Amino acid sequence: MTDAPLFALHNKSIAFKQHQVLSNISLEIKHGETVAIIGISGCGKSSLLKVLFEQQRQQSALCPQQPMLVESLSVYHNIYMGQLQQHHFLYNLINLMRPFAAPKAQISALTKLVGLEPQLFTSVDQLSGGQQQRTAIARALYQQQAIFLGDEPLSSVDPVQATSLLALIKSRHDTVVIALHNKEMALSEFDRIIALSNTHIIFDGPATQLSDELIATVYQQPDTVISK
């Protein structure tokens, strides 16, 4: 494996709905890193993740903030979507009506790991928010990619489950980049923190070097920005 970074942004500005959310930011993420992106809502975490996703589409699994599940389909079918490309359309069509044994065994094992085994054939609209989020994580895991990109993938699950799910995500991906709100988890579980505030990266480094003062700045409501 070469040392070339997987992701690289140089003086990049990112807009969301014609509104600039990040201006002139630069960063590099290398193979093998686990990175937490922190910042208050609306600071540009999702937009940044989407830009990263575009850079490594081929080998990334994305777990978007809106889980984008197909409510009328079962947990099984939603997870199966992670590997749609590996089969012919007709195989997928038949699987929709009558699940094949092989994917069923794989997905069933996966649901055991995320605690959704009893719901394997429950349609997603009957699940709680946390269960839906775990379905979306399982779908991303089922893609079996090298990189995991998650946008608040654990916001609706309880803290104990969140830690074990994160461990599962880390064990199955070489590189993990997750945007999250929970700063305790960011500090304890990730090697590197990228903190966004006021359209800039205000911190990028090991979790151990992040001071309380800086954290306070990150989570400060940007009153000043709005009043400008």
Add this chain to the structure above:
Amino acid sequence: MMDTRTTAGSYRNITLVVAILGLLAFALADIEISHHDPYAALQNILQGLIQPDLSDTEYLLSALANTISFALVGLSLAAVTGLILSHYHRWPLVAHFCAFIRSIHELFWALIFLQMFGLSAITGILAIAIPYSGTFGRVFNDILARSTVEPQLIVAQSTSKLSAWLYGPLAQCWPVLLRYTRYRLECALRSATVLGFIGLPTLGYYLETAFSQGDYQQAGGLLLLSFALIATIKWWLRTWLIPGYLIAAMIYLPWKTPLEWQYLWRFISQDIVPQPLRSADFQLEQLTSWLFEIVSQQILPGIWATLLLSVAALLLTALLALSLWPFASRLLVGHGQVGGHGLLIILRTTPEFVITFILMLLLGPSMLPAIIALALHNGGIIAYLLARNSEQIKLRVDQACGLDLWSYQLQPQLYPSFIAWLFYRFEVILRESAILGMLGVTTLGFYIDSAFEALHFDIALLLILATAIINITVNYCSLRLRQSLKVDNLVLL
């Protein structure tokens, strides 16, 4: 000064416009009751309904089987075609094509195909399948466009488009698509019934025969049968039974009439070519005077009558919908809603065409039967939708009750949907108004029917084209109006 530009203000203005135009239309329309003794006629019909004659089971069963077969086969063909069309609906050409084929009523399509294929199964199937494909094309597109799943974000990049579409938007919207298709089957059964009025062997054919022979008991039986057919859909139509039904329908339908290729060819190559163009020494002058005569003597009077009828019917539809829905809402009348609901089901299951036909027997030929029929049917549908929606409104624990609840909480919250549905139904009313001309009101359908009868197929086709243009124009205006009032997204299914 207080700012009075509330959202309700714009609804008030549009309501005022509907009211004024509607009253004007009523003043100008011919709404005379010309039957010498409408009560005796009513008595006869009621008598027929109370003592229906359903003894001759053989023809009843065949009429029933034909009606279902035409509806099912036509609709299935339309659903598949519509799904394909919906995929390309973002191309303006396809969108215009869909708008065009659905702007021509199934009865007009049937009249055209009748000249080409005679009273064959093909005529009935195509007459339903073609306009319904156009509607499915647009509606399926609208439904699928609301899908919140963006497959490109959650499936691998190399996934085939078809697979991603299947598991993404299509799977997500499947229940809505199914519900809509089911609702359209109800419409297709009504269409198939009405196709009988031009000679296909469905319920409408026997209904017309029975009425015109004065056999009210048999007519009553047929009428009740057609209600029962639609009211019981949910019991006899199971998804897993559909393939079986389709095969049975294909076998049952009357295919026997052989295709007469020479008639077909003559129709396409000669009959529909404008008459002045057919002569060897063609002069432009002849064509323009031919056109001028048709436009001034048939198209313009036809359009005027069609609009007059539609606008008058729109006002009555609005009044009926607003006054009927509270009686079908659990929140306002409690268990009394069952009765109200039953009434609305009867209103919306009877085709306008059949109600007009019966009312003309009662009241004599004028616009009045058509206005009442259109209002009963469409008012019934809107009232049903309003009642259903009223039950989804979230109320406070300390809500008002009775008339206060109605006037302060329910009606104001339902009004935007009401406006949206009213203008959406206006498109339907206009399409039907043209068709009702075939029963004698001088709307466009009257001139079209006369042209077909006189074997002037060139004129008939020109008139049908004029009808299509008027429909497309009004649909466009109605859509823009709904968009400007920001109620377009409320036309849910």
